[in-house]
Amino acid sequence: LTKGRCRAIRVSLRKERGPLGSRRKISRAQVKGRGQLKLSVEVQGRILVLHIMEAKGLMGKEYQACDSYVKMSIVPDADWKCRQKTKTVPDSKNPVFHEHFLFPVQEEDEQKRLLVTVWNRERNSRQSELIGCMSFGVKSLLFLDKEISGWYYLLGEELGRTKHLKVAMRR
Numbered sequence: 001l002t003k004g005r006c007r008a009i010r011v012s013l014r015k016e017r018g019p020l021g022s023r024r025k026i027s028r029a030q031v032k033g034r035g036q037l038k039l040s041v042e043v044q045g046r047i048l049v050l051h052i053m054e055a056k057g058l059m060g061k062e063y064q065a066c067d068s069y070v071k072m073s074i075v076p077d078a079d080w081k082c083r084q085k086t087k088t089v090p091d092s093k094n095p096v097f098h099e100h101f102l103f104p105v106q107e108e109d110e111q112k113r114l115l116v117t118v119w120n121r122e123r124n125s126r127q128s129e130l131i132g133c134m135s136f137g138v139k140s141l142l143f144l145d146k147e148i149s150g151w152y153y154l155l156g157e158e159l160g161r162t163k164h165l166k167v168a169m170r171r
Contacts, residue, residue, distance in 0.1 A: 034132035034156070035059065035093075036167055037070070037118060040149035041141055048103040048114060048141055052086055054096045055118060056151075058131055065091045066120040068131065072101055074138060075115045075161070088121055110139040115161060118154055133160030 035057035042049040052070050060066040067090045073083040082103075089095030103114065117133040132154025141148065151167040154160070 034154035035118070036151045036153055037116065037134070038151050039116065040147075041114070041136065041144075043142055043144060046105045046142070048105060048138070050101045050103065050114070050116075052097045052099050052101070052116075054094065054098070055154075056094045058093050058095065058118065058120070060120045061129070065093050066095070066131065067091060067123060068095050068118060068120055069128075070097060071117045071119060072103075073115055074103060074105075074109055074112050075135070076112065105138055105142060110142065112138050113161070114138055114141060117160075130157055133157060134164040135161055136164055 035055055037055045038053040040051045040053070042051075050072060052072075055068065055070075058066045058068050067088055069086050069088040071083060071085040077083075084101045084103075086097045086099045089097065113135040114137075115133060115135045118131045119128040120131050121128045134152050134155055136148065150169075153165045153167060155163060155165060
């Protein structure tokens with residue numbers, strides 16, 4: 001990260017809030033090195049339309065290019081059928097997906113989160129490793145007060161299950 005970008009990240013990081021509105025500090029280490037995902041979310045009635053566009057800066061083990069894919073679901077969910085995923089893009093640090101996914105939202109889903117995870121499929125194995133993730137409150141998506149579109153940092157699993165962090169745009 002360049003010095004100017006770190007400053008922009010720090011400014012946006014200060015705005016993050018933890019449970020019950022308390023401030024929760026996010027360190028640079030929690031966003032550094034996992035990569036970024038470009039996506040958008042639209043609302044059509046009670047259906048969330050998620051467009052997974054592309055990713056950049058994805059790294060597998062030993063900083064190799066990834067065989068990556070994106071999985072999405074509304075969590076917590078008991079029904080594995082609600083999970084969806086993109087095709088796997090082989091051997092790329094900057095994969096392009098351009099896939100759309102529909103998530104019908106029931107009233108009981110409003111208190112849940114839309115979880116977006118990025119994975120690296122291990123070659124010659126059925127195993128995958130989590131690269132990073134992010135999540136959005138379903139209720140806040142249904143009643144959008146701001147556009148959800150652009151580049152977002154991939155966060156570690158614990159933080160990503162409760163937050164999303166938009167990449168600050170350069171002026």
